[in-house]
Amino acid sequence: MLAAHPLFSKLDRALSLNGNEREALIRLPLKAATIRADQDVVREGDHSMRCLALTKGLLATSKTGTSGKRQIMAFHIPGDMPDLQGLHLETLDSDIRTLSECEVVFIEHAAIHRLCNDSPRIAAALWKMTLVDASIFREWVVNVGQRTGPSRLAHVFCEMMLRMETAKLSAIDGSCGLALTQSQLGEATGLSTVHINRSMQTLRTRGLLSFDGHHLTIHDWDGLAELADFRADYLHLGSRVELAN
Amino acid sequence: MLAAHPLFSKLDRALSLNGNEREALIRLPLKAATIRADQDVVREGDHSMRCLALTKGLLATSKTGTSGKRQIMAFHIPGDMPDLQGLHLETLDSDIRTLSECEVVFIEHAAIHRLCNDSPRIAAALWKMTLVDASIFREWVVNVGQRTGPSRLAHVFCEMMLRMETAKLSAIDGSCGLALTQSQLGEATGLSTVHINRSMQTLRTRGLLSFDGHHLTIHDWDGLAELADFRADYLHLGSRVELAN
DNA sequence: CGTGCGATTGAACTATATCAAATTCGGTGG
DNA sequence: CCACCGAATTTGATATAGTTCAATCGCACG
Numbered sequence: 001m002l003a004a005h006p007l008f009s010k011l012d013r014a015l016s017l018n019g020n021e022r023e024a025l026i027r028l029p030l031k032a033a034t035i036r037a038d039q040d041v042v043r044e045g046d047h048s049m050r051c052l053a054l055t056k057g058l059l060a061t062s063k064t065g066t067s068g069k070r071q072i073m074a075f076h077i078p079g080d081m082p083d084l085q086g087l088h089l090e091t092l093d094s095d096i097r098t099l100s101e102c103e104v105v106f107i108e109h110a111a112i113h114r115l116c117n118d119s120p121r122i123a124a125a126l127w128k129m130t131l132v133d134a135s136i137f138r139e140w141v142v143n144v145g146q147r148t149g150p151s152r153l154a155h156v157f158c159e160m161m162l163r164m165e166t167a168k169l170s171a172i173d174g175s176c177g178l179a180l181t182q183s184q185l186g187e188a189t190g191l192s193t194v195h196i197n198r199s200m201q202t203l204r205t206r207g208l209l210s211f212d213g214h215h216l217t218i219h220d221w222d223g224l225a226e227l228a229d230f231r232a233d234y235l236h237l238g239s240r241v242e243l244a245n
Numbered sequence: 246m247l248a249a250h251p252l253f254s255k256l257d258r259a260l261s262l263n264g265n266e267r268e269a270l271i272r273l274p275l276k277a278a279t280i281r282a283d284q285d286v287v288r289e290g291d292h293s294m295r296c297l298a299l300t301k302g303l304l305a306t307s308k309t310g311t312s313g314k315r316q317i318m319a320f321h322i323p324g325d326m327p328d329l330q331g332l333h334l335e336t337l338d339s340d341i342r343t344l345s346e347c348e349v350v351f352i353e354h355a356a357i358h359r360l361c362n363d364s365p366r367i368a369a370a371l372w373k374m375t376l377v378d379a380s381i382f383r384e385w386v387v388n389v390g391q392r393t394g395p396s397r398l399a400h401v402f403c404e405m406m407l408r409m410e411t412a413k414l415s416a417i418d419g420s421c422g423l424a425l426t427q428s429q430l431g432e433a434t435g436l437s438t439v440h441i442n443r444s445m446q447t448l449r450t451r452g453l454l455s456f457d458g459h460h461l462t463i464h465d466w467d468g469l470a471e472l473a474d475f476r477a478d479y480l481h482l483g484s485r486v487e488l489a490n
Numbered sequence: 491c492g493t494g495c496g497a498t499t500g501a502a503c504t505a506t507a508t509c510a511a512a513t514t515c516g517g518t519g520g
Numbered sequence: 521c522c523a524c525c526g527a528a529t530t531t532g533a534t535a536t537a538g539t540t541c542a543a544t545c546g547c548a549c550g
Contacts, residue, residue: 045478063387065474071387085380088373093380093479117365127372128333134375135330135338137382142308142316144390145435149538181496190390192539197498213496229310233290234338394506426528437507442530458528 006030006053006105009167010079013238014125021119028115030105039098042083046092050106053081057102058179061094062187072188073140074133075099075160079167084130087112100179132236139234144190147229149199152189154228157209159235161218166237175217182213203227251275251298251350254412255324258483259370266364273360275350284343287328291337295351298326302347303424306339307432317433318382320344320405320425324412329375332357345424377481384479389435392474394444397434399473402454404480406463411482420462427458448472 005025011017017025032055035041042048044063059076073094076082082096087109116123136159143155160178161170170176186196203209208224210217218224250270256262262270277300280286287293289308304321318339321327327341332354361368381404388400405423406415415421431441448454453469455462463469 061383063383065387065391067391067474069391071390073383073386085376088369088376089380089481090483091478091481093481094383120362123368124333127375130372130379131330131333131375134379134382135334137379137386138306138308138318138339140386141318141382141389142310144386145316146310146312146314182498183496193497194499194540195538198538201498229312233336236334236336236338238335427530428528438529439508439531440506442528443506446530 006055006079007081010129011122011125013166014128015121017122021122024115024118024122028107028111030107032103032105035098035102035104037098037100037102040095041098041102041104042086042092042096044093044095047090048083048086048092049110050108051081051083051086051112052096052104052106054078055103055105058099059096059102060099060184060188061096063094070187071190072184073137075156075188077160077163077167077169081126081129084126084133087126099184135234135236149189149191149195150202151228152191153185153196153199154203154208154224155230156185156188157203157211157216157218158221158225158228158230158232161216162232162235162237166235173217175215177214178211178216179214251300251324252326255374256367256370258411259373260366262367266367269360269363269367273352274356275352277348277350280343280347280349282343282345282347285340286343286347286349287331287337287341289338289340292335293328293331293337294355295353296326296328296331296357297341297349297351299323300348300350302349303344304341304347305344305429305433306341308339315432316435317429318385319378320433322405322408322412322414326371326374329371329378332371344429380479380481394434394436394440395447396473397436398430398441398444399448399453399469400475401430401433402448402456402461402463403466403470403473403475403477406461407477407480407482411480418462420460422459423456423461424459 007025007028008017011025041052041059054076055078057078059080059082060072061074061076061082062070062072064070074082076096083092086092112126116126139159143152147155161176164170164176164178182196182200183193186193189196191199200211203224204211206223208218208220208227210219224230252270252273253262256270286297286304299321300323302323304325304327305317306319306321306327307315307317309315319327321341328337331337357371361371384404388397392400406421409415409421409423427441427445428438431438434441436444445456448469449456451468451472453463453465453472455464469475
């Protein structure tokens with residue numbers, strides 16, 4: 001079924017696919033794989049001949065400095081293509097690793113290049129996907145550069161919730177599955193685990209959200225968004241997403 | 246003359262342009278403009294119909310939070326196209342402003358789309374340029390998220406020097422023109438002006454560089470790069486650039 | 491039942507921010 | 521050439537957000 005195609009929903013959100021494009025998408029050769037938690041899928045310096053699309057689980061793009069400390073620059077949810085940049089860059093400049101057990105599909109660069117040649121609209125949609133990713137990186141620079149601990153955390157949660165909703169991965173009650181340890185949240189926000197812990201307590205105490213390491217529920221979207229100085233425009237979601245409050 | 250074309254050198258670095266491509270490039274309608282320092286060229290929320298290419302001066306991509314504090318996410322040097330992302334995104338999500346008096350050229354999106362249709366290789370090269378930008382944003386997340394004051398500063402200087410060299414904008418003696426105040430360096434690194442000042446003193450005292458707000462000279466590249474934990478791979482320069490030491 | 495990872499707490503420490511003042515410096519007009 | 525101006529840099533002193541180290545606690549899982 002087409003709706004179940006790993007790339008369909010995100011592409012179709014960017015442009016309504018016509019018959020030929022759907023055809024071409026279905027013909028794309030995919031290789032599925034399951035990867036257990038805490039494994040590198042691609043590593044900095046790799047020269048890869050294929051891209052991956054996430055279908056289940058949670059991935060993170062990160063770098064590890066010589067000190068050994070890791071910085072997570074992005075989280076990836078099902079539907080995302082975290083190393084699409086490899087299509088035009090010689091080497092990958094970051095690691096991509098699983099945060100939970102993941103299901104992915106691999107697609108050969110050659111096949112994608114063919115797809116792009118056949119359909120300039122799909123090429124444009126893929127390009128646009130990488131541009132949205134870049135926009136998110138920009139916002140993360142702001143996040144780690146400007147905000148306090150609680151505010152950084154709040155921002156990450158706002159972003160993830162909105163992306164989950166857009167990808168139809170959130171529940172009716174406005175909660176979503178999000179498997180993250182406090183230490184990983186620290187790696188994403190540039191804060192120590194201890195400080196993450198105390199910042200989490202702030203968010204909880206203020207009644208903004210509940211988070212148990214597996215499941216995120218936002219109780220007060222407006223309050224959380226205000227604390228985070230969150231404006232959703234950088235996600236380029238197009239149509240407005242309405243949140244249960 | 247073609248070599249003087251604002252887009253030529255960066256494109257030609259990405260792929261050797263053939264005759265037709267050079268033709269198409271020359272036919273591209275450009276509109277030149279001079280903009281004085283500290284002016285917004287594009288503003289967050291804009292819905293623009295054209296891109297700009299910088300030919301002279303220094304630009305910065307930034308966002309201003311509700312608090313009024315500004316975060317710079319990228320510096321742009323001649324040859325860069327700072328809002329190429331507007332080609333596929335409805336709205337711009339950041340400001341782009343001049344840090345010094347700048348000369349720019351504007352190019353209509355429609356003209357670029359036509360160029361991309363005619364030459365898939367140029368389309369790929371432009372796409373790649375946005376991917377390199379994204380890679381730089383990722384590194385900046387690491388910079389503000391992980392490094393100490395002096396280290397962040399050192400990293401910015403390493404990056405700018407290498408990009409200047411690549412764009413043939415540095416002098417023989419290994420120095421380059423870089424018009425930045427300490428306050429702007431603070432906005433780029435997420436640090437206060439006072440702390441920037443003291444971090445600058447550290448770099449100077451250790452004999453790593455001289456910087457007077459207009460001109461940067463690196464005296465000890467290896468030392469600076471080590472302090473910065475700088476690895477150039479994220480710039481995707483392809484061929485290695487050799488630095489005077 | 492232990493074992494181990496993740497969350498939590500406490501206390502001491504430090505990088506960096508903030509506030510406020512003084513100084514340098516590149517112009518610019520007299 | 522001098523006096524002056526505003527902007528940028530520099531310095532000092534104090535405050536604080538966040539780190540580090542070191543335990544302890546809770547709990548899922550073999």
